[in-house]
Amino acid sequence: MTAAQRPPAGGRAAGEARRIGLLVGGLVLLAAVAVVSIGVGAHRVPPAEVVRALFDYRGTNDHVIVRDVRAPRALLAAAVGAALAVGGALIQTLARNPLAEPGILGVTAGAGFAVTVGSALGLAGGQGGQLLCAVAGSVLAALLVLAVGRRAPLRLVLTGVALTAVLGGIALGLRLMNPDVFDAYRFWSVGTLAGREQEPLTLPLAAIGVCLLAALALGRSLNVLALGESVAQTLGAGVARTQIVTLVLITVLSGAATAVAGPILFVGLIVPHLARRPAAGSAPWLMAYSMVLGPILLLAADTAARVLLPTGEMPVAIVTAFLGGPMLIWTVRRYGAGAL
């Protein structure tokens, strides 16, 4: 069983080693970004105090900022980033469309809208109700968009855009009838992590954690899904079941991420796109890389959102829009829309 006897196995082992190396590199980068994110903000905290806040908490302003504001917020950013990235990777695999993304397809808009309407009706009190509303909204939106747009990639994307616009318009109408509801919607229309670390959010975070593990476990059956329905049917994998499980994961991930931070565009588009090349066609690796790159991207964007302005801060969704927009344009122009 030497390498000379079975060259392909040796090649595979080398590929595997490279993938693991890249993953470790990604994790190191993630740790570095997390440290920067905890160390940087509107209020300057000396690095020594940052360390002391984490290991020798005294309750001074600096310590409160590091321990009670920045650290939980970094955790939120990481969780939301992972949820959006994996949600994007899953929906791209399911729709077999490189342009699919919970944000572009209106799934997050559906979640945000459902939370707004839910709170107007008194249903979305507490994190449980909010999560339920968000997931219900994203399920309805995802079903509608995937059903209307299933025949062509362009149509899928345009359906998502139209749905987002319809929901925005209805929210505008509601605003005219009841300004209080609209004030709540203003939050759900621009995603932000600021101040969210003070809310009780264990439930959506737990949901994200479970779904991320499930996405990894789903593993190879996703590979089959990527081949297309007809091929998958002949292979006899429980395609319908995998599709349903994938859809559930997508909607819970996008719903939970939206319940935590509001709608954030492009993370679910850019990250799987970046992760696809090193993953080289393997769905489990795509999930793993997305899980690492998503948090890196959102942590970096959130840190930027905090330091870009002289006073106050910017919603993180605005930063991701300005990161993701140019990147999407560049990709389309470089590789063409089909090869995205």
Add this chain to the structure above:
Amino acid sequence: MSVRVRPPRSAVVTAVLAALILGLALLGLCYGASWASPAEVLSVLTGREHSVVIHDWRLPRVAAGAVFGASLGVAGAIFQNLTRNPLGSPDVIGLDAGAYTGALFALTVLSGTPAQLAGASVAGGLIVSAAVYLLSVDRGFSGLRLVVIGIAVNAMVTALNSWIVLRADLDIAIAAVGWSAGSLNGVDWSDLTVPFAVIGVLLAVMAAQARAMHQTSLGDALAVTTGVALGRLRLLMVLVGVGCTATVTAVAGPIAFIALAAPQIGRRLAGSAGIPLLPAALTGAVLLQGADLIAQALLAPVALPVGVVSTAVGGCYLIWLLTKEVRRA
């Protein structure tokens, strides 16, 4: 405008739609804070009686509803032909988002006079749509590329807009949100002469090119063999589509979804293969007039922006597409 002469059906549909437009126009002239009988309206129109309200207030609004609806319908038909997709609309090229940025600029930085609002919104819309078009025409043209780049640019411009609204004073924010809903309220003849002239020229240009557009919608290869200078035609189509939408937006603000739904409804009614312009224009006029009447009546005496009502048209359209897909499956 549609050059393809189809026997009875399209003629019948055209006549019915035209009758609907006239009927809605009459209703629009009668309806208001107090009801005027059709006889009174007719005598005002023929000049036998004089009424400021009917002649100077209601008539321009009704005319604007019909003309703007028609030009939005044509703009939608153009973009659906370009993207070869029933969900294409001038929104994809970023026009409305850019116009909103312009309006926000006029409200927050300038003093927000009506002229500034109109000028800045047209400028904003044209700049953003030019950027989207130029970014997407490199090395040939693809509908998908236009849409994707449109999404990217739209997302950035929308992010910028929400940022400005979040930072604005409450009064300004409320006014800006009001503008973004789109409204025909308070439209005067003096607001309409230039826009009507512009739209007239654009529609005439498009009518002259209708045949060529139909050929391109049948497929580029076929169009090239029939000798259509594709690149020039596309640019012309984009210019007319953007021009029509920008003109409407300057006067009324962004009015959602008329451009999306009208071409498809018109096409179904006419039973035509491509996306013909005349039915799209007529359907657009009917939709906008109807939406504007509902907007006036819904919360009367408060005048609701028509864009809120036309959103419902978009919602119904999506649901209709959904049921069609479900039935097909």
Add this chain to the structure above:
Amino acid sequence: MFTRRSTGLVGALALALTLSACGSSDNDADTPGKNDTRVFTADNGKVTIPAHPERVVATGYAVPTLIEAGAPLVGISSWKRGEPMMDDKELATYKKLTKVAGEQASETNYEAIAEAKPDLIVLGVPAPVLGDIDMKRLKSIAPVVAVGPMLPTQWREVSRKHADAAGVLAAYDTMKTTYETKAAELKKKYQSVLPQLKLGHVGSYGDTSKGTFQREFNGSWGTNVAQDIGANYYGKVKKPGPGSKSVSEYPSMEELGDSLGQADAITYSVNADGSVPPSVKAVLDSKLWQNLPAVKKKMTFPIAYTEAATYSDALKTLDAIDTSFAPLLAK
């Protein structure tokens, strides 16, 4: 019917024009008749208005002022922002009056205004918002006076102009005097404790961008009434902007300690019913708030009715401040 009334509208307009011509040329008329006119300076220039208007349409900030001053209103815009501050009688008047416009200027119903047959239209909206209104059409109905606040403290001059235009200056001045007497009284009451304090104010208009809080300085909505009784809010905006941004800013929550660490006492905006709005609650719940010297010394004071834009509203603000500051004297 309607056409005839519309013809009447034009007739009335023509009549009004001739009358105004008479009015201006007839300056030395001894008896103030109902057809007298005068020239009024507003945001939209010099406007000839009736000296004693009898049918007034009011929108925006002019609505609460003119309801309180008992102006002869025949139509108003909706003004939900002011509802929590109206007392029962004012609220009843507000609800009963015909609504001729929505919350937004673009929701103005011109025909409904014409139906109300006003002899004066008072628009209480800031100048940039006027772009949403067809002034020419309004002017064809009745003279239009547009006066709106660009800065929070301007509500005093703005509401005075509204009342002046509507011919109810006397009632307005009575309220103003009541307010000023009360303010002077309170100023005296607190003069031993209040002027010495370095105050800070946390406002409630911050809910749109979470993670930040609104700090208000001298001359802002939350502070201007307290200033009338001798309060002094220290510091100033780091990067002043136009309008209310010259008197308030939105620092990040992290900067709470940097921003208000020097304050001897802190006031914060609460709702009319005493409940704490979510944007302020986020601040009060923060551990950084607990770390502030003023909070540790229990020197924090809620203030209700900080949105006051009329003297009778501001009178309620004074009462609220008096109740809240009372423990200061006990110390």
